[in-house]
Amino acid sequence: MERDxxxxxxxxxxxxxxPMAVLGALTLFVFVVLALIGHWIAPQNPYDLRALDxxxxxxPPGSSSMDGMRFLLGTDTLxxxxxxxxxxxxxxxxxxxxxxxxxALLIGAMLGLLAGxxxxxxxxxxxxxADLQLALPAILVALILIxxxxxxxxxxxxxxxLVQWAVYARTVRSVVLIERRKDYVxxxxxxxxxxxxVVIYHVLPNCLAPLIVVGTVAVGGAITLEAxxxxxxxxxxxxxxxxxxxxxxxxxxxxxxxxxxxxFPGFTLxxxxxxxxxxxxxxxxxxxxxxxx
Amino acid sequence: xxxxxxxxxxxxxxxSEPRVLLYVVRRLGQSVLLLLAMxxxxxxxxxxxxxxxxxxxxxxxxxxxxAATRAAFGLDQPLTTQYGLFLANALHGDLGRSFIxxxxxxxxxxxxxxxxxxxxxxxxxxxxxxxxxxxxxxxxHSDGWIGRAIMSGSILGxxxxxxxVGILMLLCFSLWLGWFPAIGRGRTGDVFGIASSxxxxxxxxxxxxxxxxxxxxxxxxxxxxxxxxxVEVLQSEFVKYARARGLAPRRILMxxxxxxxxxxxxxxxxIEFGGLIAFSVVTETIFxxxxxxxxxxxxxxxxxxxxxxxxxxxxxxxxxVINLVVDLLYRLLDPRIGAN
Amino acid sequence: xxxxxxVRGLSTHFTGRTGTVRAVDDISFSVARGQVxxxxxxxxxxxxxxxxxxxxxxxxPGRIVAGQVMFQGRNLVTLGExxxxxxxxxxxxxxxxxxxxxxxxxxxxxxxxxxxxxxxEQVSRAEAYRRARDSLGLVGIPSPEERLAAYPHQFxxxxxxxxxxxxxxxxxxxxxxADEPTTALDVTIQAQILAEMQTLSRDFGTALIWITHDLSxxxxxxxxxxxxxxxxxxxxxxxxxxxxxxxHPYTSGLIGSVPSRNQRGARLRQIPGNTPSLLNLPEGCAFxxxxxxxxxxxxxxxxxxxxxxxxxxxxxxxxxEHVG
Numbered sequence: 001m002e003r004d005x006x007x008x009x010x011x012x013x014x015x016x017x018x019p020m021a022v023l024g025a026l027t028l029f030v031f032v033v034l035a036l037i038g039h040w041i042a043p044q045n046p047y048d049l050r051a052l053d054x055x056x057x058x059x060p061p062g063s064s065s066m067d068g069m070r071f072l073l074g075t076d077t078l079x080x081x082x083x084x085x086x087x088x089x090x091x092x093x094x095x096x097x098x099x100x101x102x103x104a105l106l107i108g109a110m111l112g113l114l115a116g117x118x119x120x121x122x123x124x125x126x127x128x129x130a131d132l133q134l135a136l137p138a139i140l141v142a143l144i145l146i147x148x149x150x151x152x153x154x155x156x157x158x159x160x161x162l163v164q165w166a167v168y169a170r171t172v173r174s175v176v177l178i179e180r181r182k183d184y185v186x187x188x189x190x191x192x193x194x195x196x197x198v199v200i201y202h203v204l205p206n207c208l209a210p211l212i213v214v215g216t217v218a219v220g221g222a223i224t225l226e227a228x229x230x231x232x233x234x235x236x237x238x239x240x241x242x243x244x245x246x247x248x249x250x251x252x253x254x255x256x257x258x259x260x261x262x263x264f265p266g267f268t269l270x271x272x273x274x275x276x277x278x279x280x281x282x283x284x285x286x287x288x289x290x291x292x293x
Numbered sequence: 294x295x296x297x298x299x300x301x302x303x304x305x306x307x308x309s310e311p312r313v314l315l316y317v318v319r320r321l322g323q324s325v326l327l328l329l330a331m332x333x334x335x336x337x338x339x340x341x342x343x344x345x346x347x348x349x350x351x352x353x354x355x356x357x358x359x360a361a362t363r364a365a366f367g368l369d370q371p372l373t374t375q376y377g378l379f380l381a382n383a384l385h386g387d388l389g390r391s392f393i394x395x396x397x398x399x400x401x402x403x404x405x406x407x408x409x410x411x412x413x414x415x416x417x418x419x420x421x422x423x424x425x426x427x428x429x430x431x432x433x434h435s436d437g438w439i440g441r442a443i444m445s446g447s448i449l450g451x452x453x454x455x456x457x458v459g460i461l462m463l464l465c466f467s468l469w470l471g472w473f474p475a476i477g478r479g480r481t482g483d484v485f486g487i488a489s490s491x492x493x494x495x496x497x498x499x500x501x502x503x504x505x506x507x508x509x510x511x512x513x514x515x516x517x518x519x520x521x522x523x524v525e526v527l528q529s530e531f532v533k534y535a536r537a538r539g540l541a542p543r544r545i546l547m548x549x550x551x552x553x554x555x556x557x558x559x560x561x562x563x564i565e566f567g568g569l570i571a572f573s574v575v576t577e578t579i580f581x582x583x584x585x586x587x588x589x590x591x592x593x594x595x596x597x598x599x600x601x602x603x604x605x606x607x608x609x610x611x612x613x614v615i616n617l618v619v620d621l622l623y624r625l626l627d628p629r630i631g632a633n
Numbered sequence: 634x635x636x637x638x639x640v641r642g643l644s645t646h647f648t649g650r651t652g653t654v655r656a657v658d659d660i661s662f663s664v665a666r667g668q669v670x671x672x673x674x675x676x677x678x679x680x681x682x683x684x685x686x687x688x689x690x691x692x693x694p695g696r697i698v699a700g701q702v703m704f705q706g707r708n709l710v711t712l713g714e715x716x717x718x719x720x721x722x723x724x725x726x727x728x729x730x731x732x733x734x735x736x737x738x739x740x741x742x743x744x745x746x747x748x749x750x751x752x753x754e755q756v757s758r759a760e761a762y763r764r765a766r767d768s769l770g771l772v773g774i775p776s777p778e779e780r781l782a783a784y785p786h787q788f789x790x791x792x793x794x795x796x797x798x799x800x801x802x803x804x805x806x807x808x809x810x811a812d813e814p815t816t817a818l819d820v821t822i823q824a825q826i827l828a829e830m831q832t833l834s835r836d837f838g839t840a841l842i843w844i845t846h847d848l849s850x851x852x853x854x855x856x857x858x859x860x861x862x863x864x865x866x867x868x869x870x871x872x873x874x875x876x877x878x879x880x881h882p883y884t885s886g887l888i889g890s891v892p893s894r895n896q897r898g899a900r901l902r903q904i905p906g907n908t909p910s911l912l913n914l915p916e917g918c919a920f921x922x923x924x925x926x927x928x929x930x931x932x933x934x935x936x937x938x939x940x941x942x943x944x945x946x947x948x949x950x951x952x953x954e955h956v957g
Contacts, residue, residue: 549737
């Protein structure tokens, strides 16, 4: 009986009805696992200079090194195995995307709760700032911050948070505005439950579905933006080589025919983002209560 | 209110004109406030992060020069006075001199603006024409394979990172196929004193790849918006009525549906244009397009702060102007607004 | 009088995932030149779908599954789209319930009138403009030249409906299908529009199909009445026959629920229950669940019985007593 199953299981079943979304979810799962265990399965540590041999530089995919190691995806200009570099880059890109999104979600959700619950000038102030931020394209906001504060891991994450928080604040506030009018909230407040308790136990759970949907797609956006900034050379430093940085490193050698240096990290990035969007799209359909019958 | 008289009949001046004027004045006021806020953020950020004297003198300056500048710009004064000075200078177009180019920073940014605007405008043109055409086709065949193919393509277009598309375009159409030149702006031509790549064949060949790259994401967005708008309008009562009057499908699509879809689209296209200017940072870097996007990236590398500040002020100014124009255009095109 | 329009066995069904809605189910009626037919029924009875079916404006998932619509000797159901388009707005015009929704809000009235003229006649824009202006004048819109430049939202409800009538009469059509055109209007404006339509119909010899849920409207306007219930015509005949000697319990219920002077102080009667869902409607008389005369016979489809005067009904237990 469907009735016996938890909403979570039901959502999973509904999700699995779309083969593309399942494909996206599987791809994503593989990438996350690769990012987690990448340091152990990588043929070499691409950032240990002793492991590199300049004689192996710019080897095309499938060629072998002097000491018999195979370069599945070729090497870059320093003789670094691209497959290993991608595994390391994957971890950095995913970490930056997920961490920044999680922090932004937390901050945005709290500000949204505050705005929706407090009302008055607090709400007006928070929402006007959110409006202003949403009126500017993400890349511009990031550019403003980076150009004023300079590149670097911390500033990139800060920029990604700054770009995202407003969306979550807006999402949560709209849910709060709907929920607080409902009888159960009025009743809970009327019963003398502390407001904070009402918000956390009654209002917040209702924000979860929209936050999951928005947040999933936002991770893809954050990864893209970080890659873009790194590609431009104003993102992560060379000591934290994300996928975007790998692409940037190879870009200069496109002209000389060593296309693989940029191409393989690029396709990896693309696969992640498309997978995230497929999953996010499906989640929107599954979790959106308005579309649900 | 526009006067779109349907024939030789008289067109009385609209009674709502004073109200429109009032609205324009109010919007202008808001725009000025936004600019002020932005200048304050830039000023405070520069002040908070480092010694503002860095904004004004080159890193190679001697102690004496620094002291002189400090005094000249009143950097020993309280913050509010300093902001006033910054603002006064900014109003005179003085945002300091570039350390690298030894030119007034603002003039430098403005001189690169033309290249960026021509790129963004070309991309906008591609994105709107292609996006609206494909969006309408997708709406008309929403159940057919064409419609689904277009919609899947648009999802891909939205997921693809701009810089990655640029690299692929460069690789495919320039390096492998050799159809278009890879980098630079090509030769520019002069029309009415405006120098632009759009006026020479060589320039046009150069702009194809960067403009298409820049346009891709917005094309996808325009497709989706046009489709959803058109699907809604196609089911509307007034399309049914137009059919009941025996109008040709072409007329219904190109006049009734398109007009109804376009009006809300204009707001979004306008906002997109701002996004295109911002995103040209990426395209310009890939294709070595000498616009202000490339300038800001180069300036961030070398910490050419006056140029950075000038760029930020210019781009925020552009955004404010675009928003204002889009708003007014929207009011102009939709006869319903201003009625009540 | 030969029939201008003859509908025979028309069935329009909407097929969805959950089943088939027989919105119009095997209906037949005819309209003579210059005649006014009142098509009466509650919302959802299929009367609007009938109108759209005649014009060939049924969109998927809807489909005309059977029947003929003979108009001036041609079957509109099998006629090609471009030939149909030549008739729509030209020989066959339609007026909708709310012109606020049907007139394009972002095009001026003049633009929409002129395009209707040009869709069917090769005349100059100036000539089309003149016709639009004259047509507006004819329906009693003051200073038509100025109003041509105006947009739909700048008109009042009654004026908008006059504009719709002016558009419908641009080509002096042979038949106008009016779908609840006065429902959204005040009673006084409604009376004016009705008078306007009567004049136009008389002056140009235009036949009218007046679709409405309001019996009192057709009582004064129509020559003949067809009553629809759940996609079928349950009773049809001349106004006098149907209103004074209703046979179908549904018609008699409708008449009883109209307030009138003669019944002042009396309690209005109402038909118990709701209109049935048209989705997968079972065989038999659709009204039987609300009918006090219903018995086991009503589980079969009642056959059509017709009197010599052309008064027809579909009921096993026709009402015989007069309702006054």
